[in-house]
Structures are given as C-alpha cells and as structure tokens.
Amino acid sequence: MALIECYECKKSISSEAPACIHCGAPMAEQQARAQVPPQAQAQVVPGPAQASTISFGSLPRNRAVPEAVALAPEPEPLPKVMPAAAGRRRRQQVEEPVQPPSAVAGSRPVExxxxxxxxxxxxxxxxxxxxxxxxxxxxxxxxxxxxxxxxxxxxxxx
Structure with a gap:
C-alpha cells in the first residue's frame, strides 16, 4: 500500500482506495489508465459522453445514469437599428435643465x-x-x- 496523488484534487490518498476520500473521484479508472502503455493511450479515442463531461470532483460517477451534455446557447437577436435623427430628437427632448426642489415661489429651501x-x-x-x-x-x-x-x-x- 502506497500513497498516491488523486488526479482530481491532487491530495494524497491510498493506492488501494476505490475512490478519493477528499473529492470522491474513482481510483480504479485512474489505475487502469496507469497500467496501459502510453502508446495504447494515444490510440484510445474518448466517446462523445466522455468529451463533454463536466466534473467538479464531488461524487463518484454512476455509469448507469446518462450524463448531461451542455448545449450551445441560442444567439441573441441583433439590436434594432434606428436612424440617427430619431436619436437626436429623443435626446433633445430629454435634455432639460434639472432644477433643485423649490419651496415657495421658486425659492430654495433652507436645509x-x-x-x-x-x-x-x-x-x-x-x-x-x-x-x-x-x-x-x-x-x-x-x-x-x-x-x-x-x-x-x-x-x-x-
């Protein structure tokens, strides 16, 4: 029995543990990869479910449950283009001088x-x-x- 480094959380765990005690990542899968020569690993092509898996390392994966696949978001609609004159007219209407609140007959209140x-x-x-x-x-x-x-x-x- 030796201490090895978890491939998910990088903490020390027993080499005989079935899963990491810190993050729950399965260790049998890691050991199988370690025993396969590097030339054979290059020939193994991951499936579509393995390529799109998002793992936060909190629980061991259950192979009986199908994994979720992230879909691309729909593109946002382009903003509506307005003529430049419409924007100028709108700005001219809004740009009025802001006056402080007045008390009586246009006089300023004493704070x-x-x-x-x-x-x-x-x-x-x-x-x-x-x-x-x-x-x-x-x-x-x-x-x-x-x-x-x-x-x-x-x-x-x-």
Missing amino acids: GWLKIMVFLLPMVFVWFLLRSGYSAKARLFGFGWLALLILASSLSPK
Missing part, C-alpha cells in the same frame, strides 16, 4: 444643517444665505438673528 449653524454661529454661516435661490424671508431671519446677537453683545456690561 436643516444651515438652520442649526446659523443659530449657533451666525457670524460665519449667515453669509451662506446670500447664495442665489434663498428667499428674502430666510435672509431676513438670518441677518436679523446676527444683528440681535451683535446688539446684545454690545449692550452687555463689561
């Missing part, structure tokens, strides 16, 4: 983070309200809060 930061640090963040799209009401509240804090800091006792 939550900006509201919080204007309340906490108005000296820095109130200037963001000068960007285009913010309403006069949002700017009035922001700069009014800044003016109130400046007034309160100037009137406080030293």
